[in-house]
Amino acid sequence: MFNTSHIEISRSAYKSNIRYLKKIIGKEARLSSVIKGNAYGHGVENILPLGEEAGIDHFSVFSANEALDAFKVKKPETRLMIMGHIEDPELEWAVDNEVEFYVFDMGRLEKAIEVAKRTGKKAHIHIEAETGFHRTGFEYEKLPELVQFLKANHDHCVFEGLCTHYAGAESLANYLRVKNQITLYRKFYRYFMRHELFPRYRHTAGSAAALTYPNTIMDMVRFGIAQYGFWPSPETQMFRFKKESVPDHSLKRTLSWKSRVMVVKEVEAGQFVGYGSSYLANKRIRIAVIPVGYSNGFSRSLSNTGRVLIRGRRVPVIGTVTMNTMTVNVSDVPGVEKGDEVVMIGSQKRMSISIASFCEMSNQLNYQLLTRIPADIPRVIVN
Secondary structure, three states: OOOOEEEEEEHHHHHHHHHHHHHHHOOOOEEEEEOHHHHHOOOHHHHHHHHHHOOOOEEEEOOHHHHHHHHOOOOOOOEEEEOOOOOHHHHHHHHHOOOEEEEOOHHHHHHHHHHHHHHOOOEEEEEEEOOOOOOOOEOHHHHHHHHHHHHHOHHHEEEEEEEOOOOOOOOHHHHHHHHHHHHHHHHHHHHHHHOOOOOOEEEOEOHHHHHHOHHHOOOEEEEOHHHHOOOOOHHHHHHHHHHHOOOOOOOOOOEEEEEEOOEEEEEOOOOEOOOOOOOEOOOOEEEEEEOOOHHHOOOHHHOOOOEEEEOOEEEEEEOOOOOOOEEEEOOOOOOOOOOOEEEEEEEEOOEEEOHHHHHHHHOOOHHHHHHHOOOOOOEEEEO
16 A cells, blocks of 8 residues: 555444444434544544444534535435535535535525525525534524524525534533523523424534533534544543443544554664754664654654554654654564554554543644544544
8 A cells, every 4th residue: 555554443433432422312312423624533434434334314514625525425315514614605505415504694694595595495504503602603682683584584494403512511610601501502492482483403512512411412412522432521531430330431442543664773872863862872772663754643742752552562752753754662672673563543462552642642632633634644444
């Protein structure tokens, strides 16, 4: 294969995660798989079909270009929802293909209705309520104008959902703030009910909210990071641990990142390794060079601090991580040779390097690390 590393996606781990999450939200709630950011680095072309295999028929993306990528690989009956950016010219594509999209200002709503009237097809819209995130969403004071417009144009749109996103649900320190957001959302919902506008789905919860605030689950849940086997925060994990009263092995990591040793050589005592003088060999050592560097998503901040697995042993990164390579000290691992498997993230024999430990070493959030893995690194599905 023409690559220096590859990503493995575990089918069994992913399906196990979906079963676990469906159990939490119950049979009545729909699960929408969030596949923005190239499916959190896992690859839309991999995760969307896996999700369909697991019984998911609704996927959420951020933008119209992400929706187009998903549209190319989805089944005809699978639904797509754009939660963020969509330009006016892209609205016609969305309306024509029955792609659902958030509406959070009158300008977008008016343009969507204009397109629907021109094409003769209904716009499938989700009205977003501003409840405290202060990013996108209609303010409560705008509802009279919004409701009047929706009623006047009800023949040209499908009111798919009334939604919001909770700010701070991943931290128990924000408990009161989240509770206030839930209360305000309910106020929005009651307003629509009084005016006989009934959304098909009430959806407010992402991974963090659904895992820690059961009353946010409602009709649909947008699961992002959790479906890939990651807790939104340690607090979220601890909440589930206490609630379930059993040792928690519920979420399984779906992603492993692997490469091969490029070359092995000796370095004499007193010699520097790599650029500059950040690592000086204080004795004769054996090193292995790995063809993965910061251009491949292995952070330069891991210079002299990172770890990888070779032959079931954890070995240290020494010297500066370069654009295309890193160097590791394999003096304590007998028999390392060119072509040996290298694990940057994942397991090898009895050892493992988790995303969490990788993130701690590189001072990144797991969200950051996953979405920064270059899209051109091949992803393969394994059992």
